[in-house]
Amino acid sequence: MFSVREFEALARERLDPAHYDYFAGGAGDEVTLRANEAAFERLALLPRVLTGAEKVRLDVTLLGSRAAMPVLVAPTAFHRLAHPEGERATARAAAAAETIMIVSMASTVAVEEVAAAAPEAVLWFQLYVQPDLDFTESIVRRAEAAGCRALVVTVDSPARGRRDRELRHGFDDLPDGLCCENLRDGDTGVRPIVMSPSISWEHLHRLRRITALPIVLKGVLHPEDARAAVLHGAAAVMVSNHGGRQLDTVPATLDLLPEIVAAVCGAVPVLLDGGVRRGTDVLKALALGATAVAVGRPVVWGLAADGERGVGRVLELLRDEIEQALMMCGRASVRDLDPGLVRRPC
Ligand SMILES: Cc1cc2nc3c(=O)[nH]c(=O)nc-3n(C[C@H](O)[C@H](O)[C@H](O)COP(=O)(O)O)c2cc1C
Numbered sequence: 314m315f316s317v318r319e320f321e322a323l324a325r326e327r328l329d330p331a332h333y334d335y336f337a338g339g340a341g342d343e344v345t346l347r348a349n350e351a352a353f354e355r356l357a358l359l360p361r362v363l364t365g366a367e368k369v370r371l372d373v374t375l376l377g378s379r380a381a382m383p384v385l386v387a388p389t390a391f392h393r394l395a396h397p398e399g400e401r402a403t404a405r406a407a408a409a410a411e412t413i414m415i416v417s418m419a420s421t422v423a424v425e426e427v428a429a430a431a432p433e434a435v436l437w438f439q440l441y442v443q444p445d446l447d448f449t450e451s452i453v454r455r456a457e458a459a460g461c462r463a464l465v466v467t468v469d470s471p472a473r474g475r476r477d478r479e480l481r482h483g484f485d486d487l488p489d490g491l492c493c494e495n496l497r498d499g500d501t502g503v504r505p506i507v508m509s510p511s512i513s514w515e516h517l518h519r520l521r522r523i524t525a526l527p528i529v530l531k532g533v534l535h536p537e538d539a540r541a542a543v544l545h546g547a548a549a550v551m552v553s554n555h556g557g558r559q560l561d562t563v564p565a566t567l568d569l570l571p572e573i574v575a576a577v578c579g580a581v582p583v584l585l586d587g588g589v590r591r592g593t594d595v596l597k598a599l600a601l602g603a604t605a606v607a608v609g610r611p612v613v614w615g616l617a618a619d620g621e622r623g624v625g626r627v628l629e630l631l632r633d634e635i636e637q638a639l640m641m642c643g644r645a646s647v648r649d650l651d652p653g654l655v656r657r658p659c
């Protein structure tokens with residue numbers, strides 16, 4: 314396998330079509346899903362020459378967590394639909410690649426077991442605030458106790474996106490034997506995930522009161538919200554449209570990045586996900602001001618294709634591509650890229 318695209322093709326062959334469509338699909342007409350990747354294709358790289366950059370640096374430090382490359386594992390649900398080992402395999406591969414895995418609240422392996430399966434892994438935990446705030450707090454406590462080092466609060470989902478592919482397959486629940494293990498509740502079994510339309514800045518304040526973990530706001534698209542996130546104490550913002558799975562026809566994340574970086578004014582790191590498939594994509598996002606990016610579907614494709622090895626290979630491919638692209642651009646480090654590296658062809 315020599316590219317993320319090849320992994321997607323193999324995953325498609327291996328997966329039940331309903332599960333492939335769950336992973337691959339987007340909301341509505343999938344305009345945003347396509348736009349995310351197209352935005353990277355539209356932007357060109359403009360290399361410098363004779364810069365003497367013999368050794369290149371790929372590592373970054375984010376909220377105190379080190380990553381050997383500026384590519385994180387985005388939180389994606391239901392990994393055991395892709396491979397029996399599920400999130401355990403993903404975490405082992407992330408640990409081997411020395412990068413950060415953001416464990417989804419909707420993981421099919423409990424966060425404690427993910428941590429136990431990969432003791433070296435640096436884990437962050439993604440949270441959907443549940444209307445029962447005491448239950449939400451108990452989930453946060455579990456993530457803390459499991460050793461997660463940041464809380465990634467997803468704010469783009471006051472309701473679940475309408476995804477025609479899921480509707481067509483009637484995919485609305487996990488098969489028998491699988492469930493969202495982080496929603497187990499002593500008294501009532503496993504609770505369903507609820508998307509909270511009432512979620513507000515007040516919930517962020519509450520989370521800040523109950524946990525000392527740094528909080529990343531995931532799903533910020535409007536520059537005003539990015540500014541507000543800083544004022545309300547977010548430790549980082551993640552420019553994300555949920556991989557085109559929530560509100561269709563929102564802009565590609567790469568196209569919004571410069572405005573958000575300007576709005577945040579260096580106060581907190583800006584992360585981005587959506588459509589990253591190549592090392593050159595990573596360089597483009599970093600050139601426009603992201604500190605790092607995250608990949609969702611590429612990791613799922615690796616997992617479905619070959620479990621831990623597949624995820625490991627996907628991460629290795631991205632790492633090698635970044636290193637090569639950085640050298641070809643005449644730059645010595647992912648930390649000091651600037652907008653001069655990219656051109657928008659007229
Ligand atoms: C199958 C799938 C499941 C996802 N599950 C979650 C989730 O549980 N929580 C969350 O915040 N985002 C979730 N996302 C969104 C990802 O975190 C991320 O924003 C998106 O996948 C990035 O786009 P990409 O797939 O093009 O890399 C999911 C995405 C996919 C594809």
Ligand SMILES: CC(C)CC(=O)C(=O)O
Nearest residue numbers: 389390419473506555558
């Ligand atoms: C369980 C779902 C809410 C996970 C998700 O965020 C998604 O499928 O995009």
